[in-house]
Amino acid sequence: MQISDLPYPDPGVPDARSGPRFLFWLGRNQLRGQLRSLAWGLLHFASVAGLPYGVGYAVQAVVDGSGSRLAAAGGLIVLLGAGIALGDTMLHRTAVTNWITAAARVQQLLARKAAALGSALTRRVAAGEVVAVSTGDVEKIGWFVEAQSRFLAAAVTVVLATVGLVVYQPALGVVVAIGMPVLALAVLPLLPRATRRADRQREKAGRATELASDTVAGLRVLRGIGGEELFLDRYRRASQEVREAAVHSARMWALISAVQVLLPGLLLIAVVWYGVHLAREGRIAVGDLVTVYSAIMTLAYPLRHFEEIAQAYSFSRPSAQRAARVLALDRGTRAGEGGAREAAGVPTGDLYDPATGLLAPSGLLTAVVCGDPDAAGRLADRLGGHAPMDDDGPAQPSVLLGGVALDELSLEEARTAVLVQDKDPVLLSGTLAELFDVPASGAVGPREALAAAECGDVLDALSQACVDEDPMRARVTERGRSLSGGQRQRLALARSLVTDPEVLVLDEPTSAVDSHTEARIARGLRTLRRGRTTVVFTSSPLLLDRADRVVFVREGRVAAAGEHRKLVRGEPLYRAVVTRETGEEALVRPAVQGPEEDSDIDIEETA
Template sequence: MQIQDLPYSDPGVPDARSGPHLLWWLWRNQLGGQLRSLAWGLLHFVSVSALPFCVGLAIQAVVEESGTDLALTGALMLLCGIGIAVGDTFLHRAAVTNWITAAARVQQLLARKAAHLGSALTRRVAAGEVVAVSTGDVEKIGWFVEALSRFTAAAVTVVVACVGLLVYQPALGVVVAVGLPVVALAALPLLPRATRRADLQREKAGRATELASDTVAGLRVLRGIGGEDLFLDRYRRASQEVRHAAVRSARMWSLISAIQVLLPGLLLIAVVWHGIHLARHGRITVGELVTVYSAVMILSYPLRHFEEIAMAYSFSRPSAKRAARVLSLERPTDAGGSREAGVPRGDLYDPATGLLAAEGLLTAVVCGDPDAAGRLAERLGGHPAEPGVSVLLGGVPLDDLPLDSARTAVLVQDKDPVLLSGTLRELLDVPASGAVSAEDALAAAQCEDVLEALVQGSLEAADPMDARITERGRSLSGGQRQRLALARSLVTDPGVLVLDEPTSAVDSHTEARIADGLRRLRTGRTTVVFTSSPLLLDRADRVALVHEGEVLAVGVHRELVATDPRYRAVVTRETEEDPAPAGADRNLTGQGALLGASDKLAEIEESA
């Protein structure tokens, strides 16, 4: 795999049992790149380590006044120089390729998992943590995967150099052979403490990222209540904690680096001292002493990769652990899709609550607990929060369908839908049946004022469809964002559309128009609306009251208001101690008056 070939057509199925398993899986899945990096690394490091032998041979040739040996040594040095240049160039290319391709593979896996889990992801992992894993963590993971082949080449070079010194000059080679393992492994006792400090730094950085993400997401609300200074102080404290943790971690790594500098220096002093003693007694030549001395100096270069691999593993292990945690998440009732691809039709039925949404009808669901309503809406879309009975569509369990077919069959719009940045045309460019145009969907969602606001806020776009929407639609009001999200869902035109409080942020006048547009545009299609708004409930074909996980009543809105106290308490906000007066005209009580006004408004519009 080369960089120009990214993204992967299939990033594979990761081994997400643990962080180390994930790292090993990544290394195995780019074995070709790792072997290329190892080969170029060996060429580079061996050529660097061979220079001292060439220098020693050259000095010995000068001492012996041998022009032939000197010329041969010069040729060997030229060959080593070419090997160093070529090896370093292609090692760098292979290393960068391995780093980027490993990081890209993890990013693709995370994106696929996010698409697979949908809104369930952020309920099980904080949004800030997901952002941290998909940005900083993937770089650290790629760093270790890439550094492993360079470390292997450096380790092999050190072993070869030690063996060569033992053969070339046993008296000094034994000192080097004993001292180099000590130098290479001296920092190991400090690694656990350094790893713990690095983990603490990463944990605090993740908390700060999560806090910043939440603060930015709620900045409009914070400004409205004057709480931005409070959250700024919280982020400032979190940032200082990250700084202190980073300083403590850096101190430990600086100590490890100091050891990696000090011990090779001490080994070099020992080699020189012992070598001079041997040379004075005529046991070694000057050329051999220079060769061993130069070899010890040169070997400090590959030895630095021992420190790097320790740092890379210490930083990548917690990152890989977090990535593996995200990649191991599954839908509680996840199935690969035992049935053939195809979108079933029929009634939508939830065995857990007994809720039945008849095919082709607009069904409203009243639930006193908003959180329970959200969980039920997600379960209807095939995303249960925990293992349970699968929802049936036309008698077919959604969990038995391939994921693509299940999502084509049922679309769930969350209570707080997200608008991605881009033009309005791009926002509405979603997989759709083609039966509903963007203009019809925008009209049904009552987006006329939204289109005007987008044009007025744009300096260049004369067509509202070309006007840009800021990230998450923050330049729009809550009601405007909600209506654009509804229009996007209507354009998709799924077989079953589930809406969770689609009009909670709009006024009653607009809500009445949306109710009419929704009913008109979704005629003949199955629609489920979770709401307690009398305006929407009055236009539903059937209404179901869900309480404590069970359907308690089914009917039409006005009958349920008149006959069911629990339903009336949820819809009209009345308490059982303060029921509506017996025999009173329901159109004159609180919600009844609202319905009457809505009916009157419709009559006026028709006459106009």
């Protein structure tokens, strides 16, 4: 795989059982690139390690006064220099390719997982952690994958050069052979502490990123309540903790680097001292001493890769662990296997949740009242096929559509069958026509959906900034920042209506609009979705009064079901949630006001 071939047609199925397993899987899937990098690395390091032999041969030729051997030594040095230059250039090229392609594979896997989980991702993983994994962690993972082949080439070179010294000059080669393992393994006792400090730094940096992400997401609210300074102070403290952890980690790595410099120096001193003693006794030639001396000097270069691979692993392991944790998330299929059922088209029929007892009859508008917004969001996710998971699989039984478990559908079938609009839907930048360019049945056009969602004022606002008379060519800014909260909400609702799914689940679709607009949206939604199954999570009387059926969910189970007005009269707890009454007021009210008085109340008009 070359950089020009990116993105991958299929990034593969990762081994997300642990961080080390994920790193091994990445390296194994780039075997061809790793082998190329290894080959060029061997050429480069072998040329570097062979250079001392050429220098020593040249020195001995000068001592012996042999011009032919000096010329041969010069030719050897030129050849080794060419090998160093070519090997270094191609090693850098292949290493960077391995780094970028590994990072791209991880990013594609994360993007695919985010698309599969949808809005459930940020409910199961902190937004800051997702940002950290998809940015800094991806680079660190790519660094370790790329460093593997260079480390292996350096290790092979060190072994071969050491063996060569033993064969070339046994008296000094034995000293080098004893010293090299000590140099390579001397830092191992320091690595656990360095790894712990690196992990602590990554943990604190991840928390700081999460805090910054949450602060930016809630900036408008913070400004409204004057909380900017409070959160800024929290971020300052978190940033200082990251700085202190980074300093502690850097001190340990500085110690490791010092050891990597000190020990080769001590070995060099020992070899030179012993070599000079042997040269005085006439047991070795001057050229041999120069060769061994130069070999130790050059072997310090590949030895540095031992430190680099340790550092790369220490930094990438927690990053890979976080990436594996995200990639291991599943939308709720049994044993993580979506699409186990033989494809037989998108199922139709009643939508039923065995865990809560919630039933949404086919073709009807069902309103669900939970009282707890978080519980409503989790239940909406379940209805979309995103069941909460535990270690052994789904924590609760799957939702059924027409008697078919959504867990048994492939992701494409499940999303075609059931569309869930989150409480805070996102609008991407682009023209209005591009916003509505979504998978759809074709039965509902954008203009019909815009009319049903009461987007007339939204079109007017967008048209003012558009030179074209066609409002569908008006541009929507990123996340619709130029629009109000209610306008963004209505555009998102219109986009969901255009898709025209078999089952549409809406979580508080009108929470940011006024009551008059909400009443018109309720009429438009009921008309446009006639004959289609629609589930609306809301506590608004205007929407509840338009629903064919209302379901009251309390403490995770269906507590009551029926028409809105009957539930208001007969269920005190339901009335308390819908009318915002206290429990005592809800219990007293039936004794004061009878059904006859309440039956003529038009909720839409009073609103």
